[in-house]
Every structure is written in C-alpha cells, then in structure tokens.
Amino acid sequence: MEKTILTGDRPTGRLHLGHYVGSLKRRVELQNSGEYKNIFIMIADAQALTDNFDNPEKVRQNILEVALDYLSVGLDPKISTLFIQSQITELTELTFYYMNLVTLARLQLNPTVKSEIQLRNFKTSIPVGFLCYPISQAADITAFKADTVPVGEDQLPMIEQTREIVRKFNHIYGEEVLIEPKALLPDNQVCMRLPGTDGKAKMSKSLGNCIYLSDTQEEVQKKIMSMYTDPTHLKVSDPGHIEGNTVFTYLDAFCRPEHFEKYWNEYSSLDEVKEHYQRGGLGDVKVKRFLNSIVNEELEPIRARRKEYEKDIEGVYEILKEGTQRAKEVASKTLMEVKNAMKLNYFDNKELITERLPK
Numbered sequence: 001m002e003k004t005i006l007t008g009d010r011p012t013g014r015l016h017l018g019h020y021v022g023s024l025k026r027r028v029e030l031q032n033s034g035e036y037k038n039i040f041i042m043i044a045d046a047q048a049l050t051d052n053f054d055n056p057e058k059v060r061q062n063i064l065e066v067a068l069d070y071l072s073v074g075l076d077p078k079i080s081t082l083f084i085q086s087q088i089t090e091l092t093e094l095t096f097y098y099m100n101l102v103t104l105a106r107l108q109l110n111p112t113v114k115s116e117i118q119l120r121n122f123k124t125s126i127p128v129g130f131l132c133y134p135i136s137q138a139a140d141i142t143a144f145k146a147d148t149v150p151v152g153e154d155q156l157p158m159i160e161q162t163r164e165i166v167r168k169f170n171h172i173y174g175e176e177v178l179i180e181p182k183a184l185l186p187d188n189q190v191c192m193r194l195p196g197t198d199g200k201a202k203m204s205k206s207l208g209n210c211i212y213l214s215d216t217q218e219e220v221q222k223k224i225m226s227m228y229t230d231p232t233h234l235k236v237s238d239p240g241h242i243e244g245n246t247v248f249t250y251l252d253a254f255c256r257p258e259h260f261e262k263y264w265n266e267y268s269s270l271d272e273v274k275e276h277y278q279r280g281g282l283g284d285v286k287v288k289r290f291l292n293s294i295v296n297e298e299l300e301p302i303r304a305r306r307k308e309y310e311k312d313i314e315g316v317y318e319i320l321k322e323g324t325q326r327a328k329e330v331a332s333k334t335l336m337e338v339k340n341a342m343k344l345n346y347f348d349n350k351e352l353i354t355e356r357l358p359k
C-alpha cells in the first residue's frame with residue numbers, strides 16, 4: 001500500500017519550539033526519509049474558526065505565518081503538499097456524511113474536546129461547530145487516505161474518533177473505501193510536551209511563555225536567560241534540582257553529545273552537567289548560556305530559510321495555491337468513492353433507470 005501522511009496545524013499564531021520538537025522536526029525527517037509516497041500538510045483554518053469564528057482576521061493573518069514556519073523548518077513544497085483546509089470544500093461534504101456516524105455522547109466524551117471546552121469556558125454554550133471538529137478532522141484524514149498521522153499526544157482522541165468513523169463507514173456502506181489511520185507520536189518522551197519558558201506545562205501564546213521559530217537571536221537569548229529553573233537554587237553553591245527545571249527539560253530535548261565540544265568543553269555529557277548542578281557549584285547562568293547556544297544553532301538555518309521566503313511572499317501564496325489544487329484533486333476522488341458507496345451517485349448510476357424500465 002502507498003504510505004500517506006496527513007497532518008496540520010490551526011493557524012492561530014506563529015509556531016514555536018513546542019511545535020518544533022513535538023511535530024515539525026519529525027515531519028521534515030519523515031519527508032526526507034523518502035518512505036512516504038504522499039505527504040499532505042494542512043493549514044487548518046476552518047478548524048481554527050471553530051473557536052475563533054468571531055476573529056477571522058486573526059486566522060487569515062496566521063495562514064501566512066504558519067506557511068512561513070512550515071517552509072522555514074524545511075518542509076519542501078516539491079515533496080510535501082502544503083494546502084489550506086477551507087478551500088477544499090470536499091472536506092465539508094465528507095464531514096456532513098460522517099456526522100451521521102457519531103453520537104453527541106461520544107463527542108462529549110472526547111478528552112481533548114472536554115478540556116478545550118473547560119479552557120475556553122464555554123460551559124453550556126458550546127458551539128456545535130466546535131463540538132464537531134473531531135468529525136471534520138476525520139474528514140481531513142480520510143479524504144487523503146492517510147495511514148499515518150504525525151501528531152502530539154493531545155491529538156490521540158481525534159485519531160481514535162477517526163478510526164471509529166472509518167470502521168463504521170466501511171461496515172455500513174460495505175466497502176473498503178476508507179483507511180484506518182494510525183497516529184505517529186514523537187519518539188522522545190520530553191518532546192511529547194515541551195514546557196513554557198516559565199515552567200508551566202505547555203507553551204501557549206496566551207501565557208506569553210513561548211520561544212517562536214521566528215524569534216531573533218536576541219529575543220531567544222532574552223527568553224532563555226529569564227527562564228524558570230529551580231527556585232531553591234539561590235546561590236551557585238546550593239545543590240540544585242533538575243526535575244521540573246525548565247532549562248534541563250529543554251536540554252533533554254535539544255542537547256547532543258557534539259554540543260559539548262563546540263560550546264562547553266568543560267563537560268562531556270549532559271549527565272555530567274546534571275550531576276554537577278545537583279551537587280552544587282554550578283550556576284544557572286552558565287547552563288542557560290549553553291542552552292542558548294544550542295537553541296540558536298538549531299534555529300539558525302530556520303531563520304535563514306525564512307528570510308529567503310519572506311522576500312517572496314507572492315511565491316509563498318503560489319505554493320499554497322498549487323498545493324491546494326493538488327489536495328483538492330485527491331479529496332474529490334475520495335468524495336466520489338464515498339458517495340458511490342453511499343449510493344449518492346444518482347446521475348451516473350444507470351441501474352437507477354434500467355431497474356425501472358418495463359421488462
């Protein structure tokens with residue numbers, strides 16, 4: 001079987017380091033592995049509207065930001081199809097048919113949806129569109145017959161919902177039309193959820209604790225130097241803790257053996273640094289400087305590519321337009337298969353006429 005990837009992001013803000021270690025970096029690796037025949041990367045503007053319907057301008061602005069982030073991290077439009085969700089009307093049509101296959105109770109049980117409802121304080125005024133976004137996400141995935149969906153763990157309930165829809169669809173409509181997808185999680189435990197610079201569980205724009213891929217070297221340095229560490233590590237000589245210490249969590253995510261030779265040859269492994277820190281006698285500033293060098297090294301090629309693409313914004317829109325056209329062709333083929341399976345093909349189904357002809 002052809003291996004196909006589909007994944008995407010809501011354009012509600014610039015992408016940050018959390019997105020990078022949690023998914024973007026992996027996507028580029030998957031793209032460059034050559035193992036996948038088709039790779040679809042979607043800017044999920046329609047999904048973003050499910051909780052930003054009153055702020056379409058924000059969604060519009062961030063389409064370009066996210067596209068630039070994609071291209072800057074090394075997603076190559078010659079290999080990966082980058083497209084905009086709302087322009088593929090087939091997705092909406094699929095969503096409508098899939099709605100029949102999902103109960104309200106099932107949607108209300110979705111753990112991600114549940115926590116988002118709490119976070120947004122919807123209480124009893126939950127917009128129907130928002131509640132249904134897992135169904136639309138199933139349309140996104142199945143429209144491209146994706147078997148692999150690289151996502152963060154918070155998206156697992158969406159993949160499970162998609163699998164249920166696929167099984168039910170194939171069972172009822174009697175054909176192997178849809179493909180059951182699998183989630184592909186980040187392989188590194190720390191990358192599952194990079195905390196914010198303030199030590200809070202997640203990077204989030206509203207908490208102001210993000211390091212953005214588009215941040216300048218100075219901005220990154222400032223953020224790293226004021227990062228949350230160990231509040232009990234007051235003097236350099238004090239023993240420090242590394243659990244819950246954001247600087248060390250980031251080092252776990254980014255540090256590689258060769259970084260020591262390059263930036264900090266007093267140590268030869270992260271374990272050595274950790275030991276010293278725990279023993280006492282190693283100050284936060286030194287560790288932060290090391291982290292800063294590493295993060296900036298990682299971001300440098302990303303900044304360089306962004307600079308190039310920013311010179312040609314029209315070209316970026318052209319990339320999105322071409323990707324969207326390609327995506328539409330694939331989705332419309334799937335939609336046709338779905339409608340055939342559902343017997344919604346009245347005008348190309350000659351049987352409808354012949355079975356009524358007088359014998």
Ligand code: TRP
Nearest residue numbers: 006007008009010044047137140
């Ligand atoms: N829900 C995803 C997010 O919030 C975005 C998304 C929409 C998506 N459709 C998708 C991800 C399909 C993977 C597959 O980031």
